[in-house]
Amino acid sequence: MDLVLFDLDNTLIAGDSDFEWAQFLIAKGVLDRALYEARNLEFYEQYKAGTLDIEIFLDFQLQPLARYPRAQLDAWLGEFMRRHILPIVGRKARALVHHHLDSGALCAIVTATNSFVTAPLARNLGIAHLIATIPAHENGQFTGQxxxxxxxxxxxxxxxxxxLEAMGLWxxxxxRSxxxxxxxxxxxLLSKVSNPVAVDPDPTLRAHAETAGWPVISLLG
Incomplete structure (x- = not known):
């Protein structure tokens, strides 16, 4: 059996769900544009540059979840998925996922984006396992941490x-992985697996992949 892991943002989808979720909340007036938009853009640029402080970013990204009831958050998330995320899942990405699932591989999405935002897409893609940043919650309410x-x-x-250890595996x-x-x-993580694949990579990853002889593919379209 093979192990197949997929990054999500700008890999299986043609965009960044973390960034787009904040933009969606800003557009709806849930988050104050003057306070949030510039910081959202700043964090996204830091992520792309490889300089993001994940703890500072998660404080920014998860705090809004603590301000609203879960039912309201779920309603917004459903709209977000329909309007902004499902349309940017390309046919090539779906075909790749289905190829590995049909082969009998153990598949998982491994993403820095939080599990609240990403779980619906994992289900839509038919991937049963999601390894994502976990937003803490108490009594059915997110804590913002x-x-x-x-x-x-x-x-x-x-x-x-x-x-893997929880399933008795390593x-x-x-x-192959x-x-x-x-x-x-x-x-x-790319350096850990036996078969790393760069997908529409950023310049730093592309240069590394070309030097290391890793495959470089595109899932756009």
Whole structure:
């Protein structure tokens, strides 16, 4: 059996769900544009540059979840998925996921974006396992804080290994392991698997992939 891991943002979707979720809330007037838009853009540029402080970002990204009842958040999330996320899942991305699922591989999405935002898309793609940053909650209400290790950079390896261990598995349980990603932030996990694949990569990842001889593919369209 193979292990197949997929990054989400700018890999399986042609955009960044973290960034777009904040923009969606700003557009609806849920978040104050003057206070949030410039910071959202700043964090996104830091992420692309590989300089993002994940703890500071998660404080920014998760705090709005603590201000509203879960039913209201779920309604907004449903609209967000229909209008902004499902339209940017390309046919090539769906075909790649289905290819690996049909082969019998153990598949998971491994993303820094929080599980509240990403779980509906994982279900839509038919991927049963989601390794994402977890927003903490108490009594059915989000606290605005993360729980456990954020699924970011080296944290993705920790989270994947914890997930495998919970099933009685480890890297050596698989004939081959794959990870598909667009981002330099994922170089730790890309370097861990036996079959790293750069997908529409940023310049830093592209240069690394070309030097290392990793496949470079596009899922756009």
């Amino acid at each position: 993360p729980r456990g290790t954020p699924s970011f950079r080296e944290g993705k390896i920790i989270r994947v290994e914890d997930w 890297w050596g349980s698989f004939e 794959w990870f598909y990603s667009d981002s330099q932030n994922d170089l730790p």
